[in-house]
Amino acid sequence: MRKAESSQDLLVRLEKLVRFVKTSLAVILVLMSMAWSLNLFSAVGLVLFPEQFLAAMIGLGLAMVFLHFPIKRGRVQNIPPWFDMLASIAGLTAGFYVAATFPDLSARVFEAPLDAKITGFLLVVLCVEGLRRSAGFALVIIVAVFIAYSFVGHLVPGALETRKVGLNQLVIYLGLNSSALLGLVTLIATTVVIVFIFFGQLLSRSGGTQFFSDISLATMGGFRGGSAKIAIFASSLFGSVSGVAIANIVATGVVTIPLMKKGGYSARMAAAIEAVASTGGQLMPPVMGAVAFLMADFLELPYREIVIAALGPSILYYVSLFIQADLEAARDGIKAVEKNLVSSPGTVMRKGWQFTLPFIALIGALFFWNWRPETAALLACVVVIFVGLIFGYEGRRMTLQDVWNAIIATAYDSLEILMIVAGSGFIIGVLQITGLGFALTALLVDMGGHNLFVLLLISGALCIVLGMGMPTLGVYVLLAVLIAPALIESGVRPLAAHMFILYLGMMSLITPPVAVAAFFAAGIAKSTPMMTGWTCMRFGWTAYVVPFLFVVSPNLLFEGSALNILLALGTAIAGVWFTSAGLVGYLLQPISFIERCANVGVGILLLIPHDLASWGIWTDAFGILFAAIILISNVYQSSHSDRPRRSI
Secondary structure (H helix, E strand, C coil): CHHHHHHHHHHHHHHHHHHHHHHHHHHHHHHHHHHHHCCHHHHCCCCCCHHHHHHHHHHHHHHHHHHHCCCCCCCCCCCCCHHHHHHHHHHHHHHHHHHHHHHHHHHHHHHCCHHHHHHHHHHHHHHHHHHHHHHCHHHHHHHHHHHHHHHHHHHCCCCCCCCCCCHHHHHHHHHHCCCCCCCHHHHHHHHHHHHHHHHHHHHHHHCHHHHHHHHHHHHHCCCCCHHHHHHHHHHHHHHHHHCCHHHHHHHHHHHHHHHHHHHCCCHHHHHHHHHHHHHHHHHCCCCCHHHHHHHHHHHCCCHHHHHHHHHHHHHHHHHHHHHHHHHHHHHHCCCCCCHHHCCCHHHHHHHHHHHHHHHHHHHHHHHHCCCCHHHHHHHHHHHHHHHHHHCCECCECCCHHHHHHHHHHHHHHHHHHHHHHHHHHHHHHHHHHHCHHHHHHHHHHHHCCCCHHHHHHHHHHHHHHHHCCCCHHHHHHHHHHHCHHHHHHCCCCHHHHHHHHHHHHHHHHCCCCCCHHHHHHHHHHCCCHHHHHHHHHHHCCHHHHHHHHHHHCHHHHCCCCHHHHHHHHHHHHHHHHHHHHHHHCECCCECCHHHHHHHHHHHHHHHCCCCCCCCHHHHHHHHHHHHHHHHHHHHHHHHCCCCCCCCC
């Protein structure tokens, strides 16, 4: 009996020790990210190479991954098995060894010393396994294919022939080089991304997320189809901060999906609306999630230029969703949300006006004071903490314990991203060391036959296929090194090329057969996952079209004169409206099959950018003329009809 009690006591103590270690690692990870973002290491006289900082962060991340994620998904383990503990120690040791000896290692790297080979091998193997545990097999398979190709690529005849690379050379390069694991992508993930995750955690714990939901309900609830419009508005607000579609669905969908079902939408349509709206939140200025910061660094452009360029496409995206929701509601007779559930916008703002302050601080720091994104986000974090501690929301104030919990939660939320960028770093490293990147660019250009439209179609399909099952951050990095160079080589402006791959890569989240965002939303709505995915495609059709438009029309990326920008954006919105009316079967009233076809035709005319070619202005002119005729006809029919006609 005593022996059993002693064993149980030992297990309890071991569990507490593991919990303490995990918490300590989590806090150190986040605090180191903040310290680097604020240049505190330099301030205390500790001069570090960026690679040293990154190696230490990777080591901390690996240590947490193997203590937190079991070898088999779904398994609950309070005490990790011995091999996970060993892997955790090995990852931490390898990372901190590289951090401590990097200046000496980099000087000896061409000699392929034993310690470089061992640490490089450990970091590559452990990161790949950590990626599998945290993010699944999708990116692991792609990483494995690229690594395998690096060994046989020199034997492949033709356009895809690469340089010969040995095992020792490869593991040292992938694990220790600034063009691979210890590169730019990892730097952004360990600074900007972590700090913005912390901002989102604080916002949630201070009541900010609830305020977003309440202001969405107050603003949109009074319109027809109000429940869907609430979901769209709330997802755009929350998604801009989180930058993660799944997190957005989980945070807002548990409220908005039941609300939509209660309002009259089918379970499938409710899930589709939430999935599409949450996916688009990653494109929503002013924050746009972590991808925007990666894009700014890839293109070597100020962050504000990325945000300005994203304004036009994001306006089109969300306006189209509002139009679709409104037309669907009108067709199906879905009314506003019950009045007793809707507060006035003024009432909500009086209760939560303080949550505008962090965003004012963030926007001011980014766009007016030209602070680095991570520093601006830290300022916003300070303001959120102040707001949460002093004001709170609806009678509840944030506590210091909430801040502590936010730090720990930030570390755990960062693990998947750290492993994803590690895998992306390996892909980039393989492309660099083998020369495969140049070969793929040339091959894509040849496949396009030097025809831009054909190249865009091929690239768009590849973006969706390669992105299936992957988070947007990993998708973008992969496509930025595989697809974007070919588009740029063919004459597409770099900013437009990167926006193109981001949009279509993001669409993999709602495109069957692996529509991860749609499947998550379907689980909440209790609808059929695959049918939800097809409904997502229909509801979010604009997102598949808009990228092709802004590639050929700089005006839609807010490049050009104000008049041309307004003309391009206005005709595009009108085109979305008429096309959506044709697809839904409702304009100002139910419309017949012939009328639906006419609406789609007019919509296409209006969607063609006026700056596409010299004749582009004529498509807009004819589109506006025919649109006016259709509207006049619809108004006339509506006023002379005793009852509305059914849509065919």
